[in-house]
Amino acid sequence: MFDIEVVSPEAVSYSGVAEMLIARTVEGGDIAFQAGHVPFIGTLAVWSVEVIKPDGKRDVFAVHRGFVQVHGNQVTILSDVSEAAKDVDVPRAQKALENASAALAADSADPEAAAAKARAELRLRVSAVH
Amino acid sequence: MPGGKERELRRRIASVQSTKKITRAMELIAATRVVKAMQRADAARPYARRITSVIENLAASGAEVDHPLLREVDGVKRVGFIVMAGDRGLAGAYNTNPIRAAERQLMAHQSEGKEYCLFAVGKKAQAYYKFRNYRVDYSYMGFTDNPAYEDARRIADDVAKAFSEGEVDQVELIFTEFISMGTQRVSVRRFLPLENTRVMAEVGGGSAAAIASFEFEPSPEAVLESLLPRYVEARLYGALLDCAASEHSNRQRAMKSATDNAEELITKLSREMNAARQAAITTEIMEIVGGAEALGADVPADDLTAAFASMAPVDSHSLSKT
Numbered sequence: 001m002f003d004i005e006v007v008s009p010e011a012v013s014y015s016g017v018a019e020m021l022i023a024r025t026v027e028g029g030d031i032a033f034q035a036g037h038v039p040f041i042g043t044l045a046v047w048s049v050e051v052i053k054p055d056g057k058r059d060v061f062a063v064h065r066g067f068v069q070v071h072g073n074q075v076t077i078l079s080d081v082s083e084a085a086k087d088v089d090v091p092r093a094q095k096a097l098e099n100a101s102a103a104l105a106a107d108s109a110d111p112e113a114a115a116a117k118a119r120a121e122l123r124l125r126v127s128a129v130h
Numbered sequence: 131m132p133g134g135k136e137r138e139l140r141r142r143i144a145s146v147q148s149t150k151k152i153t154r155a156m157e158l159i160a161a162t163r164v165v166k167a168m169q170r171a172d173a174a175r176p177y178a179r180r181i182t183s184v185i186e187n188l189a190a191s192g193a194e195v196d197h198p199l200l201r202e203v204d205g206v207k208r209v210g211f212i213v214m215a216g217d218r219g220l221a222g223a224y225n226t227n228p229i230r231a232a233e234r235q236l237m238a239h240q241s242e243g244k245e246y247c248l249f250a251v252g253k254k255a256q257a258y259y260k261f262r263n264y265r266v267d268y269s270y271m272g273f274t275d276n277p278a279y280e281d282a283r284r285i286a287d288d289v290a291k292a293f294s295e296g297e298v299d300q301v302e303l304i305f306t307e308f309i310s311m312g313t314q315r316v317s318v319r320r321f322l323p324l325e326n327t328r329v330m331a332e333v334g335g336g337s338a339a340a341i342a343s344f345e346f347e348p349s350p351e352a353v354l355e356s357l358l359p360r361y362v363e364a365r366l367y368g369a370l371l372d373c374a375a376s377e378h379s380n381r382q383r384a385m386k387s388a389t390d391n392a393e394e395l396i397t398k399l400s401r402e403m404n405a406a407r408q409a410a411i412t413t414e415i416m417e418i419v420g421g422a423e424a425l426g427a428d429v430p431a432d433d434l435t436a437a438f439a440s441m442a443p444v445d446s447h448s449l450s451k452t
Binding site: 005007008009010011012025026027031038039040041042043067069071076078080 | 350364
């Protein structure tokens with residue numbers, strides 16, 4: 001067991017105790033942390049962060065940009081754009097996905113549309129897990 | 131006409147009284163807002179602290195990058211100034227202090243032959259420089275009393291872009307630091323280029339955490355590179371929140387003294403009004419007495435007594451009233 005905190009620029013948006021944390025770094029690999037992990041700093045990919053609590057329940061976040069720092073018994077997710085699964089606005093995410101897909105169909109090299117599509121997909125995926 | 135002055139004073143008192151009501155309301159609003167702004171500033175602190183701690187750890191691991199935001203320029207040609215003031219007035223010297231401080235800096239740099247580039251935050255800053263024919267290159271307004279992270283990001287993007295593209299070689303940040311409810315201080319700081327990571331770590335207090343050997347993914351350099359823009363945003367956001375708290379507490383103080391002044395003015399005017407009323411009554415009595423005496427020359431004494439008797443109730447009435 002270890003302490004987990006999700007910190008956004010505005011506030012500490014989540015804090016609790018976890019058994020395991022699963023995230024994905026920009027290199028594309030999933031990485032899981034448990035108590036006693038080696039000190040670690042990583043850049044997070046546009047992906048979900050899953051917190052598995054001691055009672056087996058899960059809290060899932062969509063993290064669009066951020067860092068993870070593991071030190072001692074404390075894991076910190078620093079992210080300026082993240083949302084908890086229950087806060088995801090599904091209709092809005094769906095609409096964003098449609099728009100991004102349409103933009104991508106028109107110009108398949110549009111990096112902004114591709115990023116928007118990835119974000120919308122992540123939101124929907126995360127809210128489905130919840 | 132007697133009583134004219136009294137009426138005018140009465141009108142002025144009424145107007146001061148309604149002004150007082152407004153300033154009092156503004157004082158109370160500012161008082162609640164300053165508490166909220168302070169809470170927001172406190173809530174934002176963990177993020178800034180954590181980012182600094184990550185940078186500390188990166189510095190300890192020896193990560194050095196050639197990031198554009200760290201670019202030190204020898205011959206500085208153009209200096210950027212981020213001036214943070216408010217959108218609204220009625221906040222005492224809150225707006226003028228940073229604006230003037232920035233203007234002094236700007237002139238000093240100008241006398242050294244450097245050019246300037248203004249990032250004006252807040253309507254008041256923009257209006258001041260525009261009125262004085264400075265060139266305002268970037269202006270931001272509409273959020274100073276309740277800034278969001280998004281606003282900080284917008285400013286940070288422009289500043290970082292101008293700096294990385296060589297439009298400016300150095301950036302100064304001028305804002306009002308919120309120290310406590312009673313103390314706010316204008317602070318002028320170098321914003322860009324960032325101190326190198328080692329200095330940041332030292333300023334951050336180099337905690338014991340920095341000694342632990344960290345694993346980095348993808349690499350210390352890559353993490354640092356994506357971290358620095360966030361660090362710039364967080365610092366700007368912190369400054370904006372400090373400014374918001376300072377603005378509200380300055381407004382509260384300004385409105386409190388305005389309310390006090392209004393009260394004082396009302397007391398003074400009421401006294402004046404009472405004196406004027408008394409003077410008017412005295413004049414009236416004198417006129418009546420004078421008139422009666424003038425009549426007295428060809429009026430029998432009994433009639434005069436009767437005239438006084440009929441006046442007496444009026445006199446005693448107005449005297450008791452004053």
